[in-house]
Amino acid sequence: MKIIPTDVSGLIVFEPEPHRDERGYFTRTLDVNELRSAGIDPHGFVQENQSRSYQGVVRGMHGRLGTGEAKLVRCAHGAVLDVVVDARPDSPSYGEVRRFVLDDQVHRQLYIPRGFLHGFQALTSVTDVCYKMDDFYAPGFDVTVAFDDPELAIAWPAPITVVSERDRAGISWGEFRSRVEAA
Numbered sequence: 001m002k003i004i005p006t007d008v009s010g011l012i013v014f015e016p017e018p019h020r021d022e023r024g025y026f027t028r029t030l031d032v033n034e035l036r037s038a039g040i041d042p043h044g045f046v047q048e049n050q051s052r053s054y055q056g057v058v059r060g061m062h063g064r065l066g067t068g069e070a071k072l073v074r075c076a077h078g079a080v081l082d083v084v085v086d087a088r089p090d091s092p093s094y095g096e097v098r099r100f101v102l103d104d105q106v107h108r109q110l111y112i113p114r115g116f117l118h119g120f121q122a123l124t125s126v127t128d129v130c131y132k133m134d135d136f137y138a139p140g141f142d143v144t145v146a147f148d149d150p151e152l153a154i155a156w157p158a159p160i161t162v163v164s165e166r167d168r169a170g171i172s173w174g175e176f177r178s179r180v181e182a183a
């Protein structure tokens with residue numbers, strides 16, 4: 001498993017080395033030693049989720065007020081463009097967007113520390129995303145920032161097909177920022 005730091009502090013890409021043969025492939029999807037050597041407590045994860053999305057679906061941009069939540073995200077089937085926004089006011093990259101392709105070919109995983117907004121777009125007809133979280137689902141603290149916020153100007157790569165009602169009602173990045181900065 002290669003550990004690939006990014007230019008944003010705490011945001012880390014993990015790249016495994018899948019074994020491919022005529023049957024298909026084998027790959028590790030979790031190695032606690034690798035996580036520890038990247039400074040992540042593997043026992044911090046308390047919930048794992050899987051969602052299926054059809055081509056063009058956008059989910060996001062989701063964040064959690066208060067302490068936030070860290071996620072370890074991978075695409076088990078198909079491909080996504082995974083998008084994060086650094087929502088940590090004291091970070092040098094506060095407000096910046098980063099985009100990563102996660103797919104079932106290279107099998108990269110993205111570790112997103114606490115204090116980020118997260119979302120993705122499904123790039124394939126059937127797209128399964130799995131992610132571990134270091135806190136339990138707490139809808140009362142969840143906030144959605146508009147996936148099409150003009151200030152964030154996230155470049156979604158494909159025509160957008162379906163967006164949930166919750167995500168269509170997302171607040172602006174400016175509104176989110178004032179809530180986070182006031183906290």
Ligand SMILES: Cc1cn([C@H]2C[C@H](O)[C@@H](COP(=O)(O)OP(=O)(O)O[C@H]3O[C@@H](C)C(=O)[C@@H](O)[C@H]3O)O2)c(=O)[nH]c1=O
Nearest residue numbers: 049051059060061062071118119120136137138164166
């Ligand atoms: C996330 C979540 C949802 N649910 C329920 C609530 C709802 O009825 C249904 C679908 O929820 P949502 O529409 O919020 O699912 P979704 O839009 O896929 O939400 C997810 O999006 C990605 C981008 C993330 O980063 C995640 O943290 C999470 O916010 O599942 C849970 O029971 N537990 C959970 O942990």
